[in-house]
Amino acid sequence: MGAARFPLRAPDPRQAGIGLRTPHFAALAGSRPAVSFLEVHSENYFADGGPALAWLERFRADYAVSLHGVALSLGSVDGLDPVHLDRLARLVSRIEPALVSEHLCWSRLGGRNLGELLPLPYSEESLGVVCARVDEAQERLGRRILVENVSAYVRFRESTIPEGEFVAQVARRTGCGVLLDVNNAYVNAENHGTDARAFLAAIEPASVGEIHLAGPERTGDGLVDSHGARVLPDVWALYEETIARLGPVPTLVEWDTNIPPLEVLVAEADKATAVLRRAGDRARGAA
Amino acid sequence: MSAALRALQESFARAVLGGDPEAIASSIEPGGDEGVRRLAIYGRAVTANLVGALRGAHPVVVRLVGDAYFHEAASRFARADPPQSGDLNRFGDGFAAFLEHYPPAASMPWLADVARLDWACHEATMAGDGEPLDFDALARVPPEAQGDLRFAFRPSVSVVRSSWPILAIWEANQSDRDGTPDRVEGEDTVLVWRETGRVRAVALAPREAAFVEALAAGRGLEEATGEPDWDLPAFLEQLASHGVLAAFRTEIPVGPSPISA
Amino acid sequence: MNSKRNLIRSALAGVIALGVGSAAAQAHDGAAPAGKEKCYGIAKKGQNDCGTATHACAGLAKRDNQPDEWKLVAKGTCEKLGGKLKAPAAPKK
Structure with a gap:
């Protein structure tokens, strides 16, 4: 194990973080807003060198960083792509992130990657596949990862386990943490007529290592998880309830399409910070 | 299962x-x-x-x-x-x-070659830094070994050859230009590399292109130079000063550094 | 042969002279994203961002594409370029 290159930084659970995207690089470097961490899509920094990595290393000197993968494909029947896992491991040792996460989904099949978070049936078979992949990833990276519940537009008749129970089981069996996406829980409940609160209640509080918030888009075919708008009022309500149950948890606001000026994103994160502070104050008041 | x-x-x-x-x-x-x-x-x-x-x-x-x-x-x-x-x-x-x-x-018919140039630039943004040229070590190469020097390029370096004026097209379609190329003739051989974070693309003269491709193929400096009727010093200096050249090797061992010895 | 040796010697002398006092100048060619430069490559968008939001892109993508004929006709700069570009006089290999 080499010497650390960066100061040890962990997200302050009483202050939200933001998703870091290219259009905000210059503004972020100039204004250094008070956010508790920056989250990036790991794959965007898989390069051997170059400006993207240089930017991230520069930001890492000032902020805690979370590496959030989109394409490891934990639900692949073919197993993990060893090259992908190696590149992730290399990035983890370069950046020394506070958090490393991935999605409960699949994208890789027969040596091809479809570049999308595709849904899994929630069955014993899927559970076996996902847990084996999470074990492999955690072993290769030498650390705990968080896994995120995804938005889905279809459900499978093969599913035999409620989604919340499935996510909780993955955490229980592998020791990984949960990245609880409250917006995805809401999107799925709206799209499938299920109960977001039942989903959230199935997740063990101690397993939750991070929370995601984002704004979806309403279409004729249901809610689409576009990460392209402000967080919905209903999702704020679910988030408040969740924080009341879990206590303060590092929270991230994601914005990937129709990306607004940095101030708008930071203002959205500040709303989450206000919720986290209230919960923290309540906890201290009760103690 | x-x-x-x-x-x-x-x-x-x-x-x-x-x-x-x-x-x-x-x-x-x-x-x-x-x-x-x-x-x-x-x-x-x-x-x-x-x-x-x-x-x-x-x-x-x-x-x-x-x-x-x-x-x-x-x-x-x-x-x-x-x-x-x-x-x-x-x-x-x-x-x-x-x-x-x-x-x-x-x-x-020129579109595919423009796509190749786009792709070379894209790859250049992601390449590793590689080893920078060690000027001190180069200074210690004995004269008799100079002709046999084999230079390597930085990982971002590539050459795109075309029968069309692809560099003129590429330059005309950068964000600050209106798409009208400065010339409509030419068979461009383009050298692409990354320098201080920025991707650069320049057209090579035929002798320069042949030289670069010979070096890339692992040929020694003397062989790659060909007939000595062109301005090798100016070109090599350009390659070195813009970070195109990386490490070099020679069949004859280079003497120890006077500092570390 | 001598003129070639001399040419190489003088080329290397020029390169070595460059290194005097600036040996480390080009050590990290990926590491200078200072200021607000918009040059190609300095802040190139990562292609995996849509990957997550993916769904995002789903929302943005228009309704499915019939293979309309007009989509096979290049617009943009090609219109002014097409007829003007000249093929080389003698086709290469």
Whole structure:
């Protein structure tokens, strides 16, 4: 194990973080807003060198960083792509992130990657596949990862386990943490007529290592998880309830399409910070 | 052990890549037309993501042909030959070759070479730094070994050869230009590399191109130079000062550094 | 042969002279994203961002594409380029 290159930084659970995207690089470097961490899509920094990595290393000197993968494909029947896992491991040792996460989904099949978070049936078979992949990833990276519940537009008749129970089981069996996406829980409940609160209640509080918030888009075919708008009022309500149950948890606001000026994103994160502070104050008041 | 899941994923992939929802339709909810419409969200997302990746890697091609044309060509390529890596920054290696044989592009025989130049620039942004040229070590190479020096290039360096004026086209389609090339003739051989974070592209004269390609093929300095009737000193100095050259090796050992000795 | 040796010697002398006092100048060619430069490559968008939101892109993607004929006709700069570009006089290999 080499010497650390960066100061040890962990997200302050009483202050939200933001998703870091290219259009905000210059503004972020100039204004250094008070956010508790920056989250990036790991794959965007898989390069051997170059400006993207240089930017991230520069930001890492000032902020805690979370590496959030989109394409490891934990639900692949073919197993993990060893090259992908190696590149992730290399990035983890370069950046020394506070958090490393991935999605409960699949994208890789027969040596091809479809570049999308595709849904899994929630069955014993899927559970076996996902847990084996999470074990492999955690072993290769030498650390705990968080896994995120995804938005889905279809459900499978093969599913035999409620989604919340499935996510909780993955955490229980592998020791990984949960990245609880409250917006995805809401999107799925709206799209499938299920109960977001039942989903959230199935997740063990101690397993939750991070929370995601984002704004979806309403279409004729249901809610689409576009990460392209402000967080919905209903999702704020679910988030408040969740924080009341879990206590303060590092929270991230994601914005990937129709990306607004940095101030708008930071203002959205500040709303989450206000919720986290209230919960923290309540906890201290009760103690 | 996961045969049912494999079959389901194969059916799902056929629906999103091939637009054929039949095999997966009986497995999903909601059923009927609503389910098919929900599946189409995934189909459009996959296409949009893959086309988006190709778009990001080929900005000049996009500007040359326009959005609708690019989307059509790129989605055909992507659905026929989806990425092998989950990192979409690596997707697009074969797109230039696809354009070369894409019938609607037959009237633009230069388009595939422009795509190659776009791709070389894209790859240059992601290449490693490599070893910088060690000037002190170079100074210690004895004169008799100089002709046998073998230079390596930085990992970002590549050469794109074309029968068309692709550099003029490429330069004219950068964001601050209106698309009108400075010249409409030429057979450009373009040197691409990254320098202090920025990708650069310059046209090489025929002797320069032959020299660079000979070095890239591992030839020694003397052999690569060819006839001594051109300005090698000026060109080599350019390559060195712009960070194109990296490490070198020679068959004769270089003497120890006076500092470390 | 001598003129070639001399040419190489003088080329290397020029390169070595460059290194005097600036040996480390080009050590990290990926590491200078200072200021607000918009040059190609300095802040190139990562292609995996849509990957997550993916769904995002789903929302943005228009309704499915019939293979319309007009999508096979290049617009953009090609219109002014097409007829003007000249093929080389003698086709290469």
